[in-house]
Amino acid sequence: MNQLATLPTRKDEDFRYSDLDALAGVWPVAREEIVVAAGASEAMQVCELGDGNVARHLAVNVEPGASFDLRLLNAGPAFGRIAVDVTLKQGAQFTLGAAQLGAGSQTLEIVTEVTHAGPDATSRQMVRSVLAGHATGTYLGRIVVARGADGTDADLSVRAMLLERTATANARPELEIFADDVKAAHGCAVGELDAAGLFYLQSRGLPPPIAKRLMLQAFIAEAFTGAPDEEAMSEAALARLEALL
């Protein structure tokens, strides 16, 4: 994913579900370059909770033996796009935990491209979306395993929960593999809250908004488990969740 000089169109796969009018207002998007030095461990948290339009583009190089832990909470903006390119060198590790929470007519998107450039690198990505009203939540995730990147271990889990039938979730996990000895798993599901579970909680005396909030809290908690600032991110997500219900 190179930085584009001209405003993308719908034909551009990475912008297919984007809000192009809103994007025009924040274009061009500066690349934020991050290098994690060989053997180092770094973590970063990105919380987009304001209500203006936002587009960000992180480009991360994880040098040999280094690890990078990235957590994203994409919840506030009318249009919020977070693109992340990650290149993993030999033995590097990358963890992504991301949640998008949208309502009204919000358009939220997370676009990742993780390249296993060297052998024995590990990537773990988990993306959870909760969408209400007429919100659109998109996750486009590409994993590229370069030639010679044997011993790659890549895992991608994408789940979206629609609180109303008027909301939209787009999910497109992609794998491009040019090496032989590769472990790559991806799972993707879009669904609604389990009706049997909701009735069970209600039958114990929980009003529907609280029952839903508990179930959704558990749903997105997975994305922040083990984060250096797990508590703060979970609290920020919970506050936003309560506003959605």
Add this chain to the structure above:
Amino acid sequence: MLKINNLHATVGDKPILKGLSLTVNAGEIHAVMGPNGAGKSTLSYVLGGRPGYEVTGGSATLDGRDLLALEPHERAATGLFLGFQYPVEIPGVSFVQFLREAANAQRAGRGEEPLSGGEFLKLARAQAGLLKMDMEMLKRPVNVGFSGGEKKRAEMVQMGILDPKFAVLDETDSGLDIDALRVVGEGINAIMRQPGKGVLLITHYQRLLDYVTPDFVHVLADGRIVKTGGPELAHVLEEQGYEAVAA
């Protein structure tokens, strides 16, 4: 206490309850027995207010309040507890987390002060002890990875914590081994065998009734109560079968 009068209900347009009438007075435990497909579970879900179970006629009141007009959580706040035949697994939500919120939501509905974290844990520990359940299990996600017997025991712990006026227990005995059956039976007695409380015990078999002696036994067949008797009726059913007794 619980008054059900000429209750009719359908599930997916299929009539299941066809004029069921039943009265449980305060201080009484009634057993409802019947063959598969008689409408036993439908009765419990209709009383609990499960979506998809449509009442087409009749009434059900608890202490004079129209249950059928209330949302499920409002029914709980009036003191109704539903023990599930198949307790639902809820990943990521712990028992203690949700039960404290549930207990306090019910208390708020009655205008009572909420329980503090410490008060709640003390209550939960006592009720878990009564059902011989390890308190640690209540810190785990709701019913996830529990055996059938553990789920039923956990239902009774929840009942103990929520302290309802009236319990509808749907096949609480299924999936229990002999020792667990005794523990659960003793739990029901300890929590619910009290003046001012009532129980509707729905079961296939007589065996739970060895531990929880009912005041009345009803036979439910084809959506109606077809016979009512004392505890001895359960033994007659066990010996002769539903068909002979219900005919």
